[in-house]
Amino acid sequence: MNKKTTIYDIAEKLNITAATVSRALNNNPKISVATRKLVLDTAAEMNYEQNRLAKALKSGKSFNVGVIVPRINTNFFGSVIRGIEEELYPEGYHIIICQTHDEKELELGNINSLLNLQVDGILMSISNTKHDNNDLFKNVLKKNVPLIFFDRSKNIPGVSSVTIDDFKGAYEATQHLIDQGFKRIAHISNDQKLEIFKNRYAGYKQALLDNGLEFDESLVLESWSKVEQGKEVAKTFLDMKNPPDGIFSSSDFSALGAIQEIKERGLRIPEDIGVIGFSNEPFTKLMELTITTVDQSPIEMGKLAARVFLEEVNNSKRIRSERKVVLDPELIIRQSSLRNK
Amino acid sequence: MNKKTTIYDIAEKLNITAATVSRALNNNPKISVATRKLVLDTAAEMNYEQNRLAKALKSGKSFNVGVIVPRINTNFFGSVIRGIEEELYPEGYHIIICQTHDEKELELGNINSLLNLQVDGILMSISNTKHDNNDLFKNVLKKNVPLIFFDRSKNIPGVSSVTIDDFKGAYEATQHLIDQGFKRIAHISNDQKLEIFKNRYAGYKQALLDNGLEFDESLVLESWSKVEQGKEVAKTFLDMKNPPDGIFSSSDFSALGAIQEIKERGLRIPEDIGVIGFSNEPFTKLMELTITTVDQSPIEMGKLAARVFLEEVNNSKRIRSERKVVLDPELIIRQSSLRNK
DNA sequence: CATATTTTTGCAATCGATTACTTAATGTTA
DNA sequence: TAACATTAAGTAATCGATTGCAAAAATATG
CATH class of the missing domain: 3.40.50.2300 (Response regulator)
Incomplete structure (x- = not known):
């Protein structure tokens, strides 16, 4: 079978050393123009391709x-x-x-x-x-x-x-909900072992406090970034005696789940409840009801x-x-x- | 700086050869239990990790x-x-x-x-x-x-x-539209240099013919797999004197574009026009109006x-x-x- | 034309791991 | 205990490319 060509093959064919071939191929100045051309031509003709494994081993890169x-x-x-x-x-x-x-x-x-x-x-x-x-x-x-x-x-x-500045993203999202007149804003959070979700939670909380709104821990629930999970969490929220009128979710997927649940209950978005996601997943823009979200570029x-x-x-x-x-x-x-x- | 440990380092430390070290690490039978254990322990202690570059070069894999x-x-x-x-x-x-x-x-x-x-x-x-x-x-x-x-x-x-059998996928999609009573079905195609799009086109056409429907070449337009492009193509279709009542698109994205255009014109889906995409992109299931599509697993x-x-x-x-x-x-x-x- | 200088090329080691072949060190048997 | 078998470890080549150093060839200088 057709094995790969090495510099040794080229060297042998031209009756020179592999060192010379290597130098020719690497544009090393210590080589005559004639030999270089000869080597380059032969290399092309023999279909030579450098073995990057060997080079990597030698160079350490x-x-x-x-x-x-x-x-x-x-x-x-x-x-x-x-x-x-x-x-x-x-x-x-x-x-x-x-x-x-x-x-x-x-x-x-x-x-x-x-x-x-x-x-x-x-x-x-x-x-x-x-x-x-x-x-x-x-x-x-x-x-x-x-x-x-x-x-x-x-x-x-x-x-x-x-x-990205997750705190800031969450803060601005929450602030926007507040500016739109939403008063009781819930947060769909996620694994607090991860900095990003901890920061989003913190940003949400701070925005509430800075605006003189009550921070109610029962309005914060954890969920995986899944549509179904978002739906479940939304159910819990909506079943509350005093349900939220706004939801800031740390994920677009759970935001979508929440939206689906809200609609199924006949509530209107954003008139009755406002929802914001996080990540700017493509679908947030493609939906009929486009979803407000935080882009992470x-x-x-x-x-x-x-x-x-x-x-x-x-x-x-x-x-x-x-x-x-x-x-x-x-x-x-x-x-x-x-x-x- | 802390360089990477090699089998030579281990060999030197134990006053044996690299060959022995290699054999010990590779569970070669030609080695005493004692030496193997010694080598393995020392390797672990010295934080040894195999250099796969060297191995690859040697083995050719x-x-x-x-x-x-x-x-x-x-x-x-x-x-x-x-x-x-x-x-x-x-x-x-x-x-x-x-x-x-x-x-x-x-x-x-x-x-x-x-x-x-x-x-x-x-x-x-x-x-x-x-x-x-x-x-x-x-x-x-x-x-x-x-x-x-x-x-x-x-x-x-x-x-x-x-x-995947693109022909079959297209055929079944078109057949489904026909079964649903759509009579004048258009096709949003794509680069005919690619087999997949050629086959989808062919499947679409064959389904029409097999059902005794007229194949009208003006109802087939090419478009990139983009929402905007799908919208443009849909415009052309809807502006026709005799517009189609069904669209089979070779892409979910252009299908979505078409849907947006159709809705903007006040037409209802699927009552007035039926639309099918291709690929089962996640958004097709997430939309409010879920989109029929062909899954490619x-x-x-x-x-x-x-x-x-x-x-x-x-x-x-x-x-x-x-x-x-x-x-x-x-x-x-x-x-x-x-x-x- | 001889010597000095510069170019060009060859030699051999290197990167790290593997392995056929040897040698050395055990163990076994008569 | 000598002769042989078995096991364990060492030697050295190999994979393909690169490069410092040395040798050879070409060129320049007096």
Whole structure:
């Protein structure tokens, strides 16, 4: 069978050494124009392609970057990855994608696999599992592999991160509901072990307090980012003696579930109840009743994470600097909350 | 700085050879129980992790697989990739993802990059650019790298593929519209250079003919898979002297665009006009007016593509067999087409 | 034309892991 | 205890590309 051509094959054919071939291919100045041309022509003719594995082994740089996300088939993570790729591809990097499915074991396995693969860096959004210790991450740093968190971050010395200001996003969303005249605003929260949801909760609460509204803990319920779950939570809210007239959800999916439940009960949105989601998933704009939400500019987030990575690998290895990039969220006001036109 | 530990480091520490260390780590039987334990313990203690680059170079197998898709941030491709990963990860493979953005240059570059990276196989959905010749793909085969097409395929000897029966999906969708009493059915098509769209067109046409309905070429228009484009096309349809009363779109996105335009004109769906999309994108189920569509079981498709790949790498290299797996599409009937409850 | 200088090429080690082949160290048997 | 078998560990080559150093060839200089 047709094996791959190596520089040795070219060398043999031309009766020269592999070293010369290598130099010719790498535009090394210490070589005659004639030989270079000869080598280049022969290489093309023999269909030569560099073995990047060998080069990586020799140079200690694989030009591969690992990207770890909870799951790949949501618009948000898909877009972040797209952003990362757009930034890294022109620099010659390739990305290796792993999913954790929010499982600790997989997360651990993925990180180790990526290190084995000699990736030049790891960009990740941590899973929502309890991380008892940070040894796992420190281990990455010890090996001198840049580690960058995006979206779901964790405060670890030496680890850069790119996140959005979840507090601000939540605050503005809640403030908007208040401005629209909603008085009793509930919050569909999510796993408080994750910073992002903790911050959204905090932003919501602060907005209420700053506006002199009562903060009622019974109006905050946790739910997974699922339509069905949102529906369930909405049921609980609507069955209350004193039900809310506004819902700020930490997820578009649960916001949609809530909307469905509200409509099924014959209540009108936004006239009776206002609803806001989080993430700007595509469907929020496509619905008949478009949903107000908070945009996290995922592509931009991916690009920034990639740039932080590039900074870290290109800068002198001696300096371990740490960057915390925080993106501004953007409140996208749509029909589900806009009562005063 | 803390460099990565190699088998030489372990060997040196224990005053033995790297060969012994390697054997101990690989459970080679030719080694004493005592030494093995010693090596294993020391390896753990020194935080040793295998350099898969070196192993790959030596063995000629990288355990990396390249996946090329037009874009990653749509539910369909994201899900296919998820399926591929689910099947390959347990076998020890990692996935390197590339996007073509439907650009020929990028597609070419991606393939070459992946070959350079010494991937063990390439799974791809070809871009909708004109492929004048198949040299590109033949080149991959020549290098003995299994190549598998999924969804967007091309008939090339030696290349396996996993697709859905687009003809059948289109046929059933059209038949369903006919069964619901729609008489004048239009088709929003797409780039006829791609097999999938050609087949959907053909399935649509055949269903009309089989039911004794007139096939009117002016009722077929091409459009990108975009909401806006679908709207434009719908305008053309609705402005006709004799407008259609049913639309079968080759894409969910253009179907949605059409729906928006239809509604804006005060027409009712499905009473006045029935609409069917293609792909079962999540939003089709989430809308207030749920959209009838054709499911392509993307996760299953990814898994099958992965299995075909595994078959090819594991089977004796001598035999180059070629598999054409065709999945059955599933018509998901929802409100946008269901007139007779 | 001889020597000095510059170019061009070759030699050999290296990156880290694996493995056929040897050698050394045990164990077994008569 | 000698002769042989078995087991454990070492030697060195290999995968493909790169690169410091040395050698050879080409060119310049007096």
